[in-house]
Amino acid sequence: MFRKVLVANRGEIAIRVMRACEELNVGTVAVYSDADKDAGHVRYADEAYNVGPARAADSYLDHDAVIEAARKADADAIHPGYGFLAENAEFAQRVEQEEGITWVGPSSDAMESLGEKTKARSIMQKADVPIVPGTTDPVTEPEQVEEFGEKHGYPIAIKAEGGGGGRGMKVVRDESEIEEQLESARREGEAYFDNDSVYLERYLEKPRHIEVQILADEHDNVRHLGERDCSLQRRHQKVIEEGPSPALSDELREEIGEAARRGVAEAEYTNAGTVEFLVEDGEFYFLEVNTRIQVEHTVTEELTGIDIVKWQLRVAAGEELSFEQDDVDLEGHAMEFRINAENAADDFAPASGGTLTTYDPPGGIGVRVDDALRQGDELVTDYDSMIAKLIVHASDRDECISRSLRALREYDIEGVTTIISFHRLMLTDETFNEGTHSTKYLDQELDEARIENAQQQWGTQPSGSADEEETVSREFTVEVNGKRFDVDLEEHDPPTIATEQDSSGGLAERPDAAEDSSTTTSGAGEVIEAEMQGTILDVNVDEGDEVGAGDVVCVLEAMKMENDIVAETGGTVSEVPIEAGQNVDTGDPLVVLE
CATH class of the missing domain: 3.30.470.20 (ATP-grasp fold, B domain)
Known part of the structure; x- marks a missing residue:
């Protein structure tokens, strides 16, 4: 077993991995950005190293910074958690090439094969796993999408090669949407996964989303740990996960589990992973493989009593799975919120x-x-x-x-x-x-x-909140007819207490009264503001352009979602204080119209 594991992540998943390490008597190392210097995972770890500014690309996604932190800490393994670098085959290969440091996860070759969706589909076909009708080669031209639509019908899903969780996926419902959605999917793929390659699939209208947890070691043992139902989603982002699925018969459950085992065995996959399927009208189709631990792995742990993260560490250390497929029993029901x-x-x-x-x-x-x-x-x-x-x-x-x-x-x-x-x-x-x-x-x-x-x-x-009125709360304990009551009194907009005066005898303006914005404008006109914190992916207008109501002026990425920012009224663009790649906060001006 390892001496010390660096967890290349943050938040609850970092602590989850560290707890598994603690139970295996393994030391833990945290990495953190400037924004996370007081974070919980930093407090929990045995030691911690700063890897850069708040922007993820300059810290948690910086390959050199993370590996240098592992060297400084003398860590002999790196666990990526989920998100960030967890499915980055290039980073996994960098770690594999580092002397004395082990990558806790599948090999970089397996990650590359299954991480690129067209390669994954080909592997699953060889393993006799059903797949949704689609392409196995990348698509670059609108004409290719048109031809696919003529053959298989609409709607069509355009998916980024490295995508997942709905990121980098766009749905085309008729021919008029092809060009716009193709460009949008490629743009998301480039922004999120540094890969603008996309492929096509027939879009299923109302499927269930079923995923199978697998564990595989370096001794040719592959086990599945049952399925999870992740069908309750908003914009392809899971909200509630549960297991076992209330939609599967025992026969279909067994078929899907065995299909997942065949697929990962064909890919020569090791460590933990998840094979995802879509189920509709009693038929199931391969969707993708997540080559990492999943957010919802906890559901499977509660059902089986198997600590998946511990097994990730054990498999990476060369140990053999100690249980057979017949030993895996799902007891009761579990949900994750x-x-x-x-x-x-x-x-x-x-x-x-x-x-x-x-x-x-x-x-x-x-x-x-x-x-x-x-x-x-x-x-x-x-x-x-x-x-x-x-x-x-x-x-x-x-x-x-x-x-x-x-x-x-x-x-x-x-x-x-x-x-x-x-x-x-x-x-x-x-x-x-x-x-x-x-x-x-x-x-x-x-x-x-x-x-x-x-x-x-x-x-x-x-x-x-700046929009809330000021409230002063006072707590009292009173007794009425021998019964004790705790009473909270709130006073809204209490009188301001003057503590400083300016030279004219009036109240001095509070130093934080002025708005703090990462972008500013100088001209008058209708200001289109950011409704949420995020990153500008694309700017669609220049100064002097004429726009109409409903026109998209820019694209804002927030919480893994691409959001079109539209003009509510028409006008002439007088100012564009933003550029692609820029971070903005809620209320920041994006475009000014006259």
Whole structure:
């Protein structure tokens, strides 16, 4: 076993890996950006090294900086977690070439083969795994998409080679959308995965998303650990995951599990991974392989009692799997809820900041919380919005839903808006409770008014919002007829206490009164502002251009999603204070129209 493992990640997954290391008596090393200097994973690790500025490309994605940190710490292994460098075959190869440092994951060759979707489809075909009709060669011209549509019909999915989780995927519903969606998919592929190569698939309208967890060692042993159902998604981003799937028969469950084993064996894959499938009308089709640990691996751990992260470390150290396929039993039912700092009632807009004034996670039998933040921590918004994962296990699905509702009611978070209210809504939703939802349910069928009502009833408000009136809270304990009551009194907009005066005798302006913006404008006119923090992927207009209402002026990436920013009214572009690759904050001016 290793002496010391550097975890090339942050947040809850970094702590999850470090806990596995601790139980194996292995030392832990954290890396952190300037934005994460006070982060939970830094506090937890035995030692920590700064790898650069807040921008991920300059820190967590910097190959040289991460490897140099491993050298400084004298670490003999690097575990990538998920996201960031976890599926980067080039980085894995760099680590493999480093003397004395082991890559905890599949080989770089296997990552490259299965990470590029067209190669993965070819491998699965050889292993007799069903695949959705599509191309096995990259597509570069609109005419190729037209030909595919004529042969297989619409809609068509255009997917980035290195994509996943809906990133780098665009749907073409008719011929008029081909050129725009092809360019958008290639642009996302380049921005996220440094690879603008795309391929085509027939787009299934209402499938279930089923994934199979696998473990494989270097001694030709391949095991699957059952399936997870990840069909409750918003814009291809998973929200609630569960297992076993309520949509599979025992026969279909066995077929999918064995197909996953055949596929990874054909690829000569080792370590942990996930084979994803789409299921529709009793048929299943290969989707992709995630060559890493998954966010929702916890569901499988609760069902099987197998510590997947520990086995990642053991397999990387050369150990052989100690259990047979027949030893893997799924007991009961488990669900995972992503506790994201987002406002579900505002199109799931990510929080722009906040402090956890209260953070009291639930407990009790069958309840697990994977997190990194603690009460008093400030929310870091430079990366993804997930602040914790709630995992609930019970004897069956009905009890799991009841227990999950109890745990969500107990989960007390104040100061940051989260989607806990949305989760509570879904656990009372008839379609979800019946297990008949598809991957399109949230985007196409759920009444948004129900989400708004849930947020009003159960949601929390962010701390320190500039739009909120100032409130002073006072706590009292009173006794009425022998019964004790705790009373909270709130005074809204209390009188301002003058502590400084300017030379004219008036109140001095607070130094933080002026707006702090990363972009500025000088001209008058209608200002199109950023509705969320993110990165500009593309600027579609120049000064002097005429735009109409509904025209896209730029493309903003936020929380792994590409968002078209449109003009609400027509006009002439007088200022463009942004450029591609620039980070912007909520409220920053993007384009000025006259």
